[in-house]
Amino acid sequence: MPPKAAPANKPPFPASLFLMAALFALLGWAGVAGVVFLTLPFLGPRWLFFFALFIALTGSALPVVWYLNRRFTAERFPSEGVLVREAIEAASLGVFLVWLQAGRMFTAFLGWIFFAAFLAVELLLRVYEHSRWSPAGEEPAITDQPEADSIEAEEELPPD
Numbered sequence: 001m002p003p004k005a006a007p008a009n010k011p012p013f014p015a016s017l018f019l020m021a022a023l024f025a026l027l028g029w030a031g032v033a034g035v036v037f038l039t040l041p042f043l044g045p046r047w048l049f050f051f052a053l054f055i056a057l058t059g060s061a062l063p064v065v066w067y068l069n070r071r072f073t074a075e076r077f078p079s080e081g082v083l084v085r086e087a088i089e090a091a092s093l094g095v096f097l098v099w100l101q102a103g104r105m106f107t108a109f110l111g112w113i114f115f116a117a118f119l120a121v122e123l124l125l126r127v128y129e130h131s132r133w134s135p136a137g138e139e140p141a142i143t144d145q146p147e148a149d150s151i152e153a154e155e156e157l158p159p160d
Contacts, residue, residue: 013066017080021062021087028056050095057091065090082129086122093118 031052039045065086069078078086093114100106 011077013063014080017062017066017083020084021059024055024059024062026059028052028054028059032056050099053098054091054095057094058087061087061090061094076133085125089118089122 029052032049035045035049035052039048062083065083069083069086096114097106097111100110
C-alpha cells in the first residue's frame with residue numbers, strides 16, 4: 001500500500017482578511033439598508049445602492065471563498081490576493097444579477113450562464129497562475145537571446 005501524502009499546508013483564516021471582511025460586510029449592509037429605507041429611488045441613490053451592495057457582497061463572500069478554498073484545494077493554498085479576487089468576482093456576479101432583476105431581464109437560465117462565465121474566467125486565471133508558479137519564489141529565466149538552433153539556421157541561408 002502506498003504511503004499517505006502529507007496534508008497540504010492550509011492556514012487558518014488570516015486576521016487581516018477577517019478584519020477586511022467584517023468591515024466590508026458591516027459597512028456595505030448598513031449602506032444597503034440606509035439606501036433602501038432612507039432614500040427615494042432616483043439615479044444617485046440607485047448607484048449608491050449598487051456600490052453598497054458590491055461592498056457588502058464582497059465582505060460576505062470572503063469567508064465563504066476562504067472556506068471553499070480550504071476545503072477543496074488539494075495543492076498550494078491560494079494567496080490572500082487570490083481570495084480577495086474571488087470574493088470580488090462573486091460580488092460582481094451578485095450585483096450584476098441584481099441589476100438584471102431591476103430591469104426585469106433576469107431568468108434562471110441567464111443566471112446559470114453568467115455563473116458559468118464567471119467560473120470559466122476564474123478557472124482560466126487559476127490555470128495561468130499555476131503555469132507561472134515556480135518553487136521558493138524563483139522567477140523563471142527569461143532571456144532576450146534567440147536559441148542557438150535558430151542562429152545556426154539563419155547562418156545557413158544564402159544572402160539575398
